[in-house]
Amino acid sequence: MIVACLHTAQSNVALYEAAAPGAFRLRHTVRPDLLARAGQGSDAGLLAEVQALLGGLAEGADAVLLTCSSLAAAARPPALAADHALARAALARGGTLDVILAAPSTMAAARALYGPRPGLRLVALPEAWARFLAGDVDGYLAEVSAATGASGAHTVALGQSSMAPVAAMVSRPVLTVPSAAFAALEATCG
CATH class of the missing domain: 3.40.50.1860 (Rossmann fold)
Known part of the structure; x- marks a missing residue:
């Protein structure tokens, strides 16, 4: 199963690789700028941008995983917010x-x-x-x-x-x- 992961911290890549069961192959996209913006307050524009990004990551993936708790509100099916x-x-x-x-x-x-x-x-x-x-x-x-x-x-x-x-x-x-x-x-x- 191919899982596309959207992270806002580079350090999360290793954490998800270590936790992934053997049947999962992960593709990682890291966007620390999104976390910096979320730290200033999540607004509708930021959430819409993350939703669009998640939609793009779904192409060629069996599942999409949003790993940032601060942006979890942007996750819509088929994307899963990890903290949910x-x-x-x-x-x-x-x-x-x-x-x-x-x-x-x-x-x-x-x-x-x-x-x-x-x-x-x-x-x-x-x-x-x-x-x-x-x-x-x-x-x-x-x-x-x-x-x-x-x-x-x-x-x-x-x-x-x-x-x-x-x-x-x-x-x-x-x-x-x-x-x-x-x-x-x-x-x-x-």
């Missing part, structure tokens, strides 16, 4: 849920995506995001790891693709965006 797959998997587990987020541009989208739910907590780590943007990925992952370890929730969902390496840094099971996205693709396209 994470939300479905996390909410299906029941019990208390902590969703770890760092990029301020993802907070409003996460509130809308997860909705009001007893036992849900959106854990914001804006200082960690500042580290990520400054290129201090180790510091970023350390802060996310600490928040994950401090969680008392039944389920912890790492709400951004860039957080996926934390799954190997903590002793508890966590849900990651790349793994949830590929599980959703396997279920729908398998």
